[in-house]
Amino acid sequence: MPELPEVEAVRRQLEPVMVGARITRVELRRPDLRAPFPRRFAQRMQGATTLALTRRAKYLVASLSSGDSLVMHLGMSGSFRVPHASDAGDAHDHVVFHLSSGVEVVFNDPRRFGFMDLVRTARVDRHPSLIGLGPEPLSAAFDAAALARACAGKRTSLKVALLDQQVVAGLGNIYAVEALHIAGLSPLRRASTIATPGGVPREAAGRLAAAIKQVLDEAIDRQTSAPYRSDRFRVYDRAREPCRRPRCPGVIRRRTQAGRSSFYCPVCQR
DNA sequence: ATTGAGACCTGTCGGC
């Protein structure tokens, strides 16, 4: 489920519930997710108040009054919910945060590709999962120049480059493919072609950077207004269907790149 | 240094 827009939606949903509330108890239903929980994970959070809930790329970070920060990732199938009294629970509810407000926050993750770690807040920026991340795509730091610099000299495809979290942090398979369609760029094209050999942006870099911002902005907006729409994607999962660009006669193709499915229009994406 | 392939897990869907 989660790329940057979905993680941001989770953050907005949890923020009013968690921030300001004290964690009375943390219940671990199993010893690990993708990795084992750190030593004394639950005990270290007990009694602490959540001061802030922020997002970096696809990671959520809860900073606690104890001086620790909880770093979380949803993997492929992770989700949070605030159960009501009638909630029956689920076999994949792995972590339950009991809050002083009486509310519970439950982390559910069938595939267990998610993870949680607890580190000193002063060192959270140096967390191994966060340290290598590239620019936030919606920040001013991410523009044509930054994208071109990151792609210059790259021999991989544009699509694979966009999935590289060092190039831009937070894009996943769906929005990478969507942004390329908006920009009219083929996912198969060599990443280095959007920059000069010196790393100066060509025109395509500007289009792509703008398309990335657009597709993420739209998706974040949609999370709050109309999360479920059958036509929410331009190309993703639309193989053999007509291209949605006005007057484009193309038909969407599917191809595997680096083990992930790409979808693109061979007519209007070059 | 980059890059691709495989691994990690469970669930769902389409075809037979």
Next chain:
DNA sequence: TGCCGACAGGTCTCAA
């Protein structure tokens, strides 16, 4: 109905 393979929105590790 059941079984089987293919696939799923992510990231890490390992070997070329």
